[in-house]
Amino acid sequence: MGSELVVALRNINLDIYRGEICCVFGASGSGKSTLLNMLAGMDPPSKGEVYIDGVRINSLGENELAAFRQKNIGFVFQSYNLMPTLTALENVALPLMFCGSDKRARESAAASVLRAVGLGNRMKHYPSQMSGGQQQRTGIARAFVAKPKIIFADEPTGNLDSKTAKEIMRMMVGFTRKYNETLVLVTHNPELAKYADRIITLLDGEIVSDEHAENTIKEEINI
Ligand SMILES: Nc1ncnc2c1ncn2[C@@H]1O[C@H](COP(=O)(O)OP(=O)(O)O)[C@@H](O)[C@H]1O
Ligand SMILES: [Mg+2]
Structure with a gap:
């Protein structure tokens, strides 16, 4: 920032394994978003x-x-980041544009993921016509539609009420387990962290603890 040097992360040495659900914890300013953006190749x-x-x-x-990101990485944002001029169906089909399949195949794949997140009757809706929870379900469908190897989610439930936040969390975990993908998410909510296999805590840009969760919620989630 100007002449002031901000060190956002230091001494980070981290392996994340296939199939893991990792939660990144830490106070505001501890470097969580910086870490996720670097892991996802955005910074x-x-x-x-x-x-x-x-x-x-x-x-x-x-x-x-x-x-590489198109093929391997999905990202879920706190503020959804849907394209306002596209319908839910078009937003979810977007990541498939680069896979070489035709429009009908892309829309049919997008429709199937939208049905899995309970939005079968909202496909033609624009983001402004949906609630926050519906927009984030669309965001999840978009992140998972191309079956990426790893999904990053930066406070995906930060703008949602607690009931909706839990639904969103269960959907992300359900997809991750169903497709044996890998999920790295930031959340402040201890109730949601219970779904993670592993909890990584940051403080001032450093990892201060990295623990395997003992009582991970392992309920079957049908997606
Ligand atoms: N674009 C930026 N320019 C300068 N400093 C930044 C920028 N983005 C974040 N920071 C600083 O980097 C540190 C980590 O920020 P961030 O990764 O956003 O933390 P968190 O997501 O945990 O709240 C903070 O000290 C923040 O002020
Ligand atoms: Mg952040």
Whole structure:
């Protein structure tokens, strides 16, 4: 920031395993978003490297990185980040644009994920015509539609009431387990952290604890 140097992360050395559901905890300003953005290839680290499935994502060029993210990474945002001029169906079909399938196949795949998140009757709705919870369900459908290897979610339930937050969490966990994917999410809510296998706590940009959860909720979630 101007002449002031902000160190957002330091000494981060972390392996995340396939199929894991990891929760990143920490106070505001502790570096959670910076960490997620670097892991997802959205921000380059000034030092250090990130590997996903053996690929050093920091050595990829801009186009290669974009293609890698399309294929391997899903992201769920706190403020949904849906395209306002596209319907729910079109938003969810968007990540499939780059997979080479035709429009009908893309829309049929998108419709099937939207039905799985309970939005079968909202496909033609625009984001402004949906509640926060419905918009985030659309965001989840978009993140999972291309079956990415790893999904990052930065406070995905931060703008939602507690009942909706739990529904959203159960959906993300259900998809992650069903497709044996990997989920890394930031949440402040201890009730939601109970669904994680592992809890990583940051303080001032450093990992201060990294623990396997003892009582992870392992209920069957049908998606
Ligand atoms: N664009 C930026 N420019 C300068 N400093 C930033 C920027 N974004 C975040 N920071 C600083 O980096 C640190 C980590 O921020 P962030 O990763 O957003 O934390 P969290 O998501 O845990 O709230 C904070 O000290 C924050 O003020
Ligand atoms: Mg943040």
